[in-house]
Amino acid sequence: MGGQPDGPYRDNGPGPQDGNRNGSGKNRFWAGALVGALVTAFVGLIVVGMSAGIYIFGKRVMSRQPSVAIEGKGPGITDGSSHEGGVDFDRVTAKMSMIQQIIDLHFLYDEDAGNVEDFIYRGMLAGLDDPYSTYYTEEDFRSINDSTKGTYSGIGAMLSQNRTTGLCTIVKVFEGSPALEAGMQPGDIIYKVGDTLVASESLDVLVNNYIKGEEGTDVAITVYRADKDEYVDMSVTRRKIEVPTVEYSMLDDKIGRIAVSEFDVITVEQFEQAVDELQKDGMEGLIIDLRSNPGGVLDSAVKMVDYILPDDLDQYEKGKGKTLIVYTADKNEKGDVFTASDGHELKMPIVILVNGDSASASEVFTGALKDYDWATVVGTTSYGKGIVQNLIPLGDGSAIKITTAHYYTPSGFDLHGKGIEPDVEVELDEKLKTQAVVKPEEDNQLQKAVQVLKENK
Structure with a gap:
């Protein structure tokens, strides 16, 4: 599986953002965030991914958009100073430097600098308040590109993300797929993968970081079925999936x-x-x-x-x-x-x-x-x-996707x-x-x- 448009989940009540990562308290979460949202429209995107340099209508299409050079200035790239209507990078850099000093002096645990950097970029795109604009790490982007030939190692289900709640729902289960064999049904809402609550994750992250994996490995998925008000645990064995388009x-x-x-x-x-x-x-x-x-x-x-x-x-x-x-x-x-x-x-x-x-x-x-x-x-x-999204490689293996038209x-x-x-x-x-x-x-x-x-x- 591989997937797309997304946007951060804006929780209206307690849930994965309250620090609970082990799945307890789930009744409070679903009662607050899900009831009444289950019949609204979804961001329609299949769990398969995109190719590099693309123009996306829902997912992807080949684009004339060039890659952006990270070292040196790529097409349309400035020197990073502040500009009208944009971020004041001088001020932001100074503040980030201050925060980093505090982390260096006082943070109890080891800092994963790469993870922090990725979240800075994610935050910049999330700050646009556009559910379709996002940042892809090198790993995310590679995984997306690996899916462009219609094959992937996953579970064989199509997911869609609710643009209001951010919740990811099974839209279709392919015949003969691991998902079908495990008992997954259209309408199932992905609640937990392994021991991690994932209802706050974007569709891309959910698919590429949690559901996709090495062929032959098992992934534990918990879904919520609104019609029966129940949670169902299932183990799904990842296989090489050829999407029957x-x-x-x-x-x-x-x-x-x-x-x-x-x-x-x-x-x-x-x-x-x-x-x-x-x-x-x-x-x-x-x-x-x-x-x-x-x-x-x-x-x-x-x-x-x-x-x-x-x-x-x-x-x-x-x-x-x-x-x-x-x-x-x-x-x-x-x-x-x-x-x-x-x-x-x-x-x-x-x-x-x-x-x-x-x-x-x-x-x-x-x-x-x-x-x-x-x-x-x-x-x-x-x-x-x-609306149209452009997927723009950044030259270092990462990429951004932004709404353009x-x-x-x-x-x-x-x-x-x-x-x-x-x-x-x-x-x-x-x-x-x-x-x-x-x-x-x-x-x-x-x-x-x-x-x-x-x-x-």
């Missing part, structure tokens, strides 16, 4: 279904192969299932939209005669424009399935097809993450904090929400999508 099947009446769990680099080829195989079998309509898809590589989402839409839908001015897919704008109203250009289109009835955990790149994909009336959206309103659907819709509303709204049956595996014939949202497709064929 695309799964497909042919349903009745020549209706194809392609489920996309995230947008990775490999997803584009897998998606096109799935479409090709289904068309060989006579597919007459397509359901693209993006439920609980947290996002991923923007470039992959754009290429998949490009594969579906023709290149010459001159409907929006920013497309300049081409099919506009998505565009971004930073604080200076500058950004990138993405248009279709591959010469391919998919002409058949299409339904897109989404839910409240469909985020970022999923919303780029859905928003583009919806704006051109190329697909009918079924399910519930998507998450609503319409908004993105917009072709029609100019800013979905951040709003999400994309479905054309046909249908909630998943309550009894199905905690099931790791739902049979297609029992999936009421999928069956509604089938019905809509039949009506449009």
Whole structure:
């Protein structure tokens, strides 16, 4: 597992910040911090990571952003003195020097200087009060990069972080995974890993520092199940996980279904192969299932939209005669424009399935097809993450991730904090929400999508 956007947990009551690190007093914690927060929206990010030098819509996409040199001045880097609107580093350095002298003179225990330094950088990003901006140590960043090929040593579950409470919840458990074998369920909230309370940790730190590990080793995880008000201890054996980003099947009446769990680099080829195989079998309509898809590589989402839409839908001015897919704008109203250009289109009835955990790149994909009336959206309103993060390597192996821009659907819709509303709204049956595996014939949202497709064929 490997993961992303995050932000510090702001506790509203007693809990891991009260100094209790052994798991006692947990009823006080959950009663104060969790009740009522369990049905709110989550930061949709899969536990797989990002690649270096990237532009993130939910998770990642290749960027033109250069690395920043630590020794000497990199692009856009100043000499570190104070500047308008920024930190007065002369004053801060003097104060930090004073604090260090006090530590040297009076601190009882041995100081881990590297750990202190890392937390200084973490604090600087946390001080931006942006849950998506964070600092990655060299170890964190290496772990993130190791996950970019769609494989990792972990437990085989997708996590999401509540942007209000910071709590990390299981969104999906992959079939055949160690997590499924251990009894993990969607809706489980990660409470403790080993003997450490982790409810205050960011999603990245939780995944990379606690859950991921050497293949074949066991990790003890305690989850909280709100529907039963109980804690469940489980031991999960880490394995090399290949994330199934695309799964497909042919349903009745020549209706194809392609489920996309995230947008990775490999997803584009897998998606096109799935479409090709289904068309060989006579597919007459397509359901693209993006439920609980947290996002991923923007470039992959754009290429998949490009594969579906023709290149010459001159409907929006920013497309300049081409099919506009998505565009971004930073604080200076500058950004990138993405248009279709591959010469391919998919002409058949299409339904897109989404839910409240469909985020970022999923919303780029859905928003583009919806704006051109190329697909009918079924399910519930998507998450609503319409901002861009840049992941910037710092030259010494570490990196920072900061929010840099908004993105917009072709029609100019800013979905951040709003999400994309479905054309046909249908909630998943309550009894199905905690099931790791739902049979297609029992999936009421999928069956509604089938019905809509039949009506449009």
